[in-house]
C-alpha cells in the first residue's frame with residue numbers, strides 16, 4: 001500500500017513515515033520544506049534503512065500534484081502539510097486560509113480524479129475551543145474557532161465530510177490531535193521548527209540548551225490547580241501510530257462514503273507547570289522561566305476522552321509525558337551538539 005504523506009518532513013509527518021514503514025506501508029513524502037529541512041530525510045533513512053521517495057512540492061501547486069498522482073499510484077493519503085502557528089495566523093489570516101485550505105482542495109480533487117480511496121486529515125483539538133465540560137468527546141460541540149488557524153481545521157473537517165458524503169469515492173478520517181510532544185527514541189528525528197518555536201516543548205528544550213534565554217509561561221491566573229493552562233500532552237510516536245490504525249480502519253470499511261472523527265490524546269490533562277517540573281526532574285536540568293501574561297487565544301483547559309479511539313481503532317497511548325520529555329531533551333542535545 002503506497003501512502004502519500006504530505007508534510008512528511010515535518011514533526012508529526014516524519015515520525016509517521018517511520019511507523020508506516022514498520023507497519024508495511026510504502027510512504028512517499030511531499031514537503032515544500034517551509035518548516036522543515038532535508039536533514040529530517042537523513043534521519044528517517046538512518047532509522048528505517050530506506051530511502052523513501054521525496055518530492056519537494058508545494059501542495060497548493062495543482063499541476064505538480066496531478067503529475068505526481070499520475071506517476072505514483074497511491075492507495076492512501078495522510079495530509080499533514082499546513083501552517084500551524086496560532087498567533088501568526090491571527091496576523092496573517094489569508095496566508096493560513098490559502099495554505100491550509102487550497103492544499104486540501106487540491107489533494108481532494110486529485111484523490112477523486114486518480115481514485116485514491118483513503119484519506120486521513122490532521123485536525124486538532126482546537127476545533128473544540130474552550131469546551132463547557134472536559135474531557136471532550138467527539139460529540140462535544142465544536143465552538144467557533146479562536147484563531148484563523150483553528151478555523152482552517154474546522155472548515156477542513158467540514159469540506160472533507162461534505163466531499164465524502166457526495167460519493168467522491170474517497171473514505172476519510174479526521175484525527176483531532178491534542179498536544180504532540182517528544183521525539184523518536186533514536187534521537188534521529190524530533191521537533192525542529194524553523195525560527196522561534198511557538199509551541200511549548202521546543203521552546204523549553206531550546207531554552208534549557210542555552211539557545212534561548214528564558215521561557216515565558218503564558219498566564220498563571222487560570223482556574224486550574226496551579227493557575228497555568230491544562231493540556232493533553234501526547235508522545236509524537238504514539239500519535240504517529242494512530243495514523244497507521246486510521247489507515248487500517250479505512251481499509252476495513254465496506255461503504256465508500258465512510259467518514260469519521262477521532263480524538264487522539266492520552267485522556268490525561270497536565271498543567272504547563274506540571275510539564276516544566278517533570279522536564280526538570282526527569283532530565284536533571286534547571287529551566288530558566290518566568291511567568292508572563294496570558295497569550296491571546298489560549299484555551300484554559302482541555303484534554304481528551306479517548307474511549308472512541310481506544311475501542312474503535314484499538315489504539316492506546318503507550319508512552320508517558322515523562323518519556324516524551326526525556327526523548328525531546330535527548331533530541332535537543334543531539335542537534336545542539338551538531339550545530
Ligand SMILES: NC(=O)c1ccc[n+]([C@@H]2O[C@H](COP(=O)([O-])OP(=O)(O)OC[C@H]3O[C@@H](n4cnc5c(N)ncnc54)[C@H](O)[C@@H]3O)[C@@H](O)[C@H]2O)c1
Pocket residue numbers: 006007008009010011012013030031032033034035036057058059060079080081082083084099103122123124125177178179180199
Ligand atoms: N504540532 C501540533 O501541536 C499539532 C496539533 C494539532 C494538529 N496539528 C496539525 O498536524 C499537522 C502537522 O503538524 P506538525 O506539528 O508536524 O507541523 P510541521 O510544521 O512540523 O509539519 C508540517 C510540514 O508541512 C510542510 N508544509 C507546509 N505547507 C506546505 C505546503 N503548502 N506544501 C507542502 N508542504 C507544506 C512544512 O514544511 C512542514 O514540514 C499540521 O496540519 C498541523 O496543523 C499539529
Ligand SMILES: O=c1ccn([C@@H]2O[C@H](COP(=O)(O)OP(=O)(O)O[C@H]3O[C@H](CO)[C@H](O)[C@H](O)[C@H]3O)[C@@H](O)[C@H]2O)c(=O)[nH]1
Pocket residue numbers: 084085086124125126177178179198199200201203215216217218219229230231272295298
Ligand atoms: O512559550 C510558551 C509556549 C506555550 N506556552 C503554553 O503552553 C501550552 C501549550 O501551548 P502550545 O503552543 O504548545 O500548544 P497549544 O495548546 O496552543 O496548541 C494549539 O496549537 C497547536 C499547533 O501549534 C495545535 O494545533 C493544537 O491543537 C492547538 O490547540 C499553552 O497553555 C501555552 O500558553 C507557554 O506558556 N509558553
